[in-house]
Amino acid sequence: MKIILDTDQCEANGVCVGIAPDVFELDDDDYLHIHGDEVADGDLPAVTEAVAQCPKAALRLS
Numbered sequence: 001m002k003i004i005l006d007t008d009q010c011e012a013n014g015v016c017v018g019i020a021p022d023v024f025e026l027d028d029d030d031y032l033h034i035h036g037d038e039v040a041d042g043d044l045p046a047v048t049e050a051v052a053q054c055p056k057a058a059l060r061l062s
């Protein structure tokens, strides 16, 4: 599965980074980066939680 980010919606509040820090990273300019093209099986539970908890609904799995 892949993570789709709606950059127009993301407000760089770091909620997803706190839940899945191995996958999501905010850079010094507050741009969100997603590591890897495909979500590793071991990361899927945390990524699913991050998608659910994003207060801007800026993330989805496809």
Ligand code: SF4
Binding pocket: 009, 010, 011, 012, 013, 014, 015, 016, 017, 032, 053, 054, 055, 056, 057, 058, 059
């Ligand atoms: S939780 Fe949502 S709004 Fe916050 S940094 Fe992650 S994608 Fe952006």
